[in-house]
Amino acid sequence: MTTTPSAITVQSVSKSFGRGDAAVRVLQDVSVEIGAREFFTLLGPSGCGKTTLLRLIAGFEDLDSGAILIEGARIDHLAPFQRPVNTVFQSYALFPHLTVAQNVAFALEMQNLSAAEVRRRAGEALEMVRMGAFASRKPSELSGGQQQRVALARALAPRPKVLLLDEPLSALDLKLRKEMQIELKQLQTEAGITFVFVTHDQEEALTLSDRIAVMQGGRILQLDTPRAIYERPAHRFVADFIGExxxxxxxxxxxxxxxxxxxxxxxxxxxxxxxxxxxxxxxxxxxxxxxxxxxxxxxxxxxxxxxxxxxxxxxxxxxxxxxxxxxxxxxxxxxxxxxxxxxxxxxxxxx
Amino acid sequence: MSATSPFRRAGLVGPALLVVLILVGVPLGIMAWVSLLGRGSTIGVDWQSAPSFANYTKLIWEEDFDGTLLFNPTYLSILWRSVWQAAATTVICVTLGLPVALWMSSLTRGARDVAILLITIPFWTNLLVRNYAWLIILREDGVVSQTANAIWPFGPVQLLYNDTAILIGLVYSFLPFMILPIYAGFEKFDWRLLEAAYDLGANRRRALMRVIIPLAMPGIIAGAMLVFIPSLGSFVTAAILGGGKSMMMGNLIQLQFGQSRNWPFGATISVVLLALMMLVLMGIAIWKNRQEAKR
The missing domain is CATH 2.40.50.140 (Nucleic acid-binding proteins)
Incomplete structure (x- = not known):
């Protein structure tokens, strides 16, 4: 991993919400390197800054200070639509007025690809998540797990360098979540791209991740493999948060x-x-x-x-x-x- | 599985149906009947005359002294102007209303309430008074005219007593009816959809065209109906700001029932106006059904 360039480099990023005395520091001088094709998890309780870090990478929030690079190139000044990343939203955020196929084709159409190319790649992406049979349905006609798959296909279709996942499994019931965890891991291996995964579920983090960053109060407390984090927690908070x-x-x-x-x-x-x-x-x-x-x-x-x-x-x-x-x-x-x-x-x- | 007996149901729905029948159905019937009758000598209608479609032909053809029918574009041009003015008003209201509604929905709770209050404040004043206010604003020695003439290099600007004046007045009067339904739609709008559009590579313009406008469509249609239909029948604005020179269907109807004392012809134009509105509503309904079917 040391020879391949980092997929994402986050350099001393800080972010506050609000102004003056009411300002809340959500991220304090956070730095992290995420390797290519890594399944990287940001884990922490709600309010720890993990989602904000993800939104900063996606471009939905502006940095106060620091820099974000993808494959060595700065992206923090780019608009969200110019960044080579795609997001799977917690609520899926599927377009309700478009069919499954149109949802998946959206990003491809934005790239001005030919109609045939759009259809082919949208079809491929849908097959990858085994939703090809549902192409002409509307999102409202799908179950939660199916919507989840469509959201994944939609984000993967434009072949981003990095896929950002914001608690994508939290809305599913336990059994479905377990199934999707396995699928997600397989999908990441197949697609061969970097996943940055945000969750508050420590079990999910341990199961899926190559590396985990445990966050609290806007800082990364420990960054290590799941095994090291479980067996050698560096902080009392980490020890308490991960497992029993x-x-x-x-x-x-x-x-x-x-x-x-x-x-x-x-x-x-x-x-x-x-x-x-x-x-x-x-x-x-x-x-x-x-x-x-x-x-x-x-x-x-x-x-x-x-x-x-x-x-x-x-x-x-x-x-x-x-x-x-x-x-x-x-x-x-x-x-x-x-x-x-x-x-x-x-x-x-x-x- | 309601156990409501047919009698009970009739008892519950009956009064409302009766009110609609008496207060809407009967007057409409009278209007349609009067439109077929002749003009009276003392009162506006001759109840004894034989019903005919003479009033309807009069809309298009004029009877010459020797009885031949000549094409008369006067009424058709008024009708055309009404439709054109109402359509232009609707288009301008959508163009102005959509950004305002979008902006309002991005405000904080308190600021939204203030914005809604500001938009509804004009309703506190009578429409007539507001139109007279525009008369003062737009007249030749008014601020707007003087400013416009100072800037505009190609001769004097005439702002009052023409189609532009009517259009300004109509847009002003009906803009709130466009903003509020669109805003109501945006209030429930999931802003993450916009983030998703950006995330998937849509710039602002494409996010607007592909996500925001399609999802705002129900509000836009509701607003368009609320603006187009009353604009088509409006007469206060045309009477005051058009100065009687630019007439709309509303003015024509008023004229027939008023000065001209020709109730049957007034009723005829009213029936035509009603038919036009029905056509528009049916067109929208069919379009909506087709959209639903596509889903």
Whole structure:
């Protein structure tokens, strides 16, 4: 990826909405390089600036400062219709007065291609999303998933260098969303273009992405592969936002030792000075029930999931703890157990 | 699956139908009947005369002393002028109204309410008074005339008592009826469609032609009907700003019922006017049906 030029370069981009004292800084000095043919995800809670960044790339908003380049050429001064990017909108934004075929042909007609070429390429794009049979329908006659496919075909038809997707699956029900996730990934491989995908759904982000930028408060907190983000979150926020995690507050009591607020002292890779307040994080599947473990707890609830059981535990100070355990030899509800927390599974964040 | 009995339904719909029948159907019937009768000597109509289409032929042919029919373009030219003026008014109102409606829908909530208020303010004053106001604005020693004459190098500009004056007056009077329905359509407009058009490579002009205008079409049609039909029958504006020199159908009708005391001929022109409006409405309905069928 280092040899191919970046598909998109975002250079210290800032953006505020409103003026004077009422101004809200939505993006603060954000820089990111997105590689060619990469499935890149902007992940974060609502209001983190992910959609604004996407709209800046599309050209629907103007930059306050910074620069945006596509394949090395600046595009931030261009109007949206001059940029080699296309957007799949959250609401699909299909033209209600045009048929499916006319919707998909729209961008091709704007390029002044011949009628035959427009028809051929619109047909191809529709076949790619398996919607060829619906060419003469109106968008209002389609289901949500079908509209989603048409929106994808419409954005892919002009063969953009980059496809921007603004929470495109959020309006679909769970089953359809799972199917579309797989299709989306296949489509990206087939089309061979860069996808910039915006979502607040961390599971979706983990499933689809080559790399994820986790955003909060207008900044990118961590930019890495899904695996690295899940296993080695760089911030307490990232750890908490991605997947399920137990966050235990405590105080560094010595080199590599943390005394948790529940009273237990555990071995943890803390490099803070003794006395510093820290948060220790561990995924539910990395802790285990063990006799003589460092952390005593009481079982309050068990949820059977088939492949595993999620145990809800309560620590001595009342703090909750989630544990993903094998379904064999489970303790009773109300039983007092001890947990083993392997130090290599722990992450320590300054509080 | 309504359990409403036919009697109950008749009881519910009946009064409204009766009112329409008495207040619309009967007068229209009388008008159509009168249009077939002859002119009376004391009152406007001779109820005893034998019905004939003489009044309708009079619209086109003039009877010479020896009884031969000569083509008389006077009434047809008035009719043509009315249609032409109404059509021009409608086109100008669309051209002016569409951008205003578009701009209004881009305003904030509060500013929109102010804009709607500003557009409806003229309705607080009587149409007659507003037309007299235009008389003052456009007259020879008025501000507009003087300014126009100072700038325009090719001789004096005559703004009053001609077709242009009527057109200005009609556009002014009916513009709100164009803006409001178009605006009502834009109020529900999904602006992301415009973003989508830009995103897919449409510049402003093409986004306007391909997305905004097609989606604003129901409002434009409603506005066009609200402007064209009353303009076709209007007479106040033509009477005041046309100065009696430029006549429209409305003035002709008024003249027949008034000074000329020729009710049957007035009724004839009214029937023709009504038929014209019906034709326009039917044309729009057919066009709309075809659009629906295409969907």
């Amino acid at each position: 995690i137990n966050l235990l507050d405590g105080q560094v009591s010595g080199p590599g030792k943390v005394r948790l607020d529940c009273g237990a002292e555990i071995a943890a890779p803390a490099d803070q000075a003794a006395g510093a307040r820290v948060t220790v994080a561990i995924r539910p599947e990395r802790a285990s029930l063990a006799q003589g473990g460092a952390l005593p707890a009481e079982v309050t609830h068990a949820a059977y999931l088939g492949t595993a059981t999620i145990l809800q535990l309560r620590l001595a100070n009342g703090a909750p703890f989630l544990l993903r355990a094998a379904t064999a030899n489970l303790p009773e509800i109300g039983a007092h157990v001890t947990l083993s927390l392997p130090p290599e599974a722990l992450q320590v964040f300054a509080a």
